[in-house]
Amino acid sequence: MDWSGRVALVTGAGSGIGRATAEGFAQVGARVAVVDRDEDAGRATLEAIGAAGGEAIYIAADVADEQSVAAAVAETVRRFGRLDAAHNNAGISPDTGTTVDCTRVLWDQIFAVNVTGVWLCMKYEIEAMRASGGGAIVNTGSVSSLRAAPQLPAYVASKHALIGLTKVTALEYAAENIRVNIVCPGVIETPMLMKKAAEGFFSVDDYVQSSVPMARAGQPEEIASAVIWACSDSASYLTGATLSVDGGMVIA
Ligand code: NAP
Numbered sequence: 001m002d003w004s005g006r007v008a009l010v011t012g013a014g015s016g017i018g019r020a021t022a023e024g025f026a027q028v029g030a031r032v033a034v035v036d037r038d039e040d041a042g043r044a045t046l047e048a049i050g051a052a053g054g055e056a057i058y059i060a061a062d063v064a065d066e067q068s069v070a071a072a073v074a075e076t077v078r079r080f081g082r083l084d085a086a087h088n089n090a091g092i093s094p095d096t097g098t099t100v101d102c103t104r105v106l107w108d109q110i111f112a113v114n115v116t117g118v119w120l121c122m123k124y125e126i127e128a129m130r131a132s133g134g135g136a137i138v139n140t141g142s143v144s145s146l147r148a149a150p151q152l153p154a155y156v157a158s159k160h161a162l163i164g165l166t167k168v169t170a171l172e173y174a175a176e177n178i179r180v181n182i183v184c185p186g187v188i189e190t191p192m193l194m195k196k197a198a199e200g201f202f203s204v205d206d207y208v209q210s211s212v213p214m215a216r217a218g219q220p221e222e223i224a225s226a227v228i229w230a231c232s233d234s235a236s237y238l239t240g241a242t243l244s245v246d247g248g249m250v251i252a
Contacts, residue, residue: 001232003030007080007132008231009073010034011063011121012090014041016190017140019048020220021087021227026054028228030085033076037062037090063090063117073124083128085231088121089140091158093192095201099153107154114158115165122169126178134177136231139166140223141184141242146250159184163242170240179239181230186246187211188218213248 008025012018014036025032026049034049034056036042042058049056057079061072076083091114096102118139129135144152145159163182170180187193187208197204208217226245229235244250 001028001228001234003028003084003232005029006084007031007033007076007082008085008087009076009083009125010087010089011061011117012036012140013045014038014043016192017185017188017220017223018087018089019045020224021089022056023049023052023054024221024224024228025085026056027052031080032056033072033080034058035061035063035072035090063088063121064112066120069117069120070124073121073128077128077131082132083125084132084135086121086125086129086135086137087140087227087231088118088125088137089227090117091140091142093152093155093196095196095199096152096154098151102153110154110158111161114155115161118162119165122165122180126169126173129178130176136179136235137169137181138227138230139180139182140227141166141182143184143186143244143246143249145182145184145242146244166242167240174239179230179235181235181238181241181243183223183226183230184242184244184246184250185223186218186244186249188220188223190220193217211249211252212246213252216247218245218247 008030010022013022013034046058059072061068096106142159144156166182
């Protein structure tokens with residue numbers, strides 16, 4: 001895979017899955033816009049890419065804020081001249097409790113980042129991709145895009161919504177050479193997962209043994225490689241697809 005001359009933007013690129021995708025895109029030669037609201041984390045990804053000989057910029061942005069997203073895409077095009085691929089990956093999963101216990105504030109926060117954030121990113125990325133003659137977008141869903149989990153009403157609803165949004169956008173821009181797909185990770189060892197485990201939400205080992213047919217957690221790089229493939233010319237006929245990368249979790 002040779003991405004030299006091409007440009008990728010990754011949100012939530014300061015940590016976990018987004019960081020692995022940003023580093024993966026840089027490894028295959030893309031110039032990468034590392035977008036994250038956490039500046040220290042974003043700059044750490046930037047340094048790792050630079051140390052490995054890749055080319056990247058860090059852009060501080062909150063995907064839930066329209067001006068911030070518009071500025072991030074504009075800055076990417078200003079610095080790199082084009083946009084070919086985007087991984088809309090920033091997401092949150094704060095503890096909400098059940099449908100009854102979930103507060104309106106938490107519900108709105110989760111939807112603002114997980115759904116509105118992805119929509120806003122696509123809104124501005126598609127304009128930039130049109131100007132570049134086409135492109136490919138991958139949104140990050142979850143196994144929670146495809147099935148229920150107790151105590152996660154807003155997260156599960158937000159991730160289900162992303163499948164619908166991905167399909168609509170794929171349909172709308174298919175004829176303009178812009179492909180849009182969603183990758184649905186299972187249990188992936190990232191700071192988000194480890195934080196939830198540390199808070200006593202679940203034990204990763206128990207969760208994996210009871211839910212994952214491959215009987216292990218996934219690594220962020222295993223999601224990144226699916227994302228980069230889905231954005232690549234090797235996936236040139238793939239659009240509107242929901243790709244589970246979960247060690248068999250959703251089929252169990
Ligand atoms: P992570 O380690 O928490 O990384 C997410 C990054 O996104 C963090 O740097 C976070 O910054 C940033 N971010 C959050 N909200 C943002 C916003 N509004 N604007 C810009 N940046 C923002 O999470 P992860 O586990 O890699 O998860 C990445 C994606 O995969 C999420 O969409 C998640 O729902 C999905 N996913 C994860 C798993 C899993 O097992 N890990 C499974 C299924 C799906 P802060 O630290 O400031 O929040």
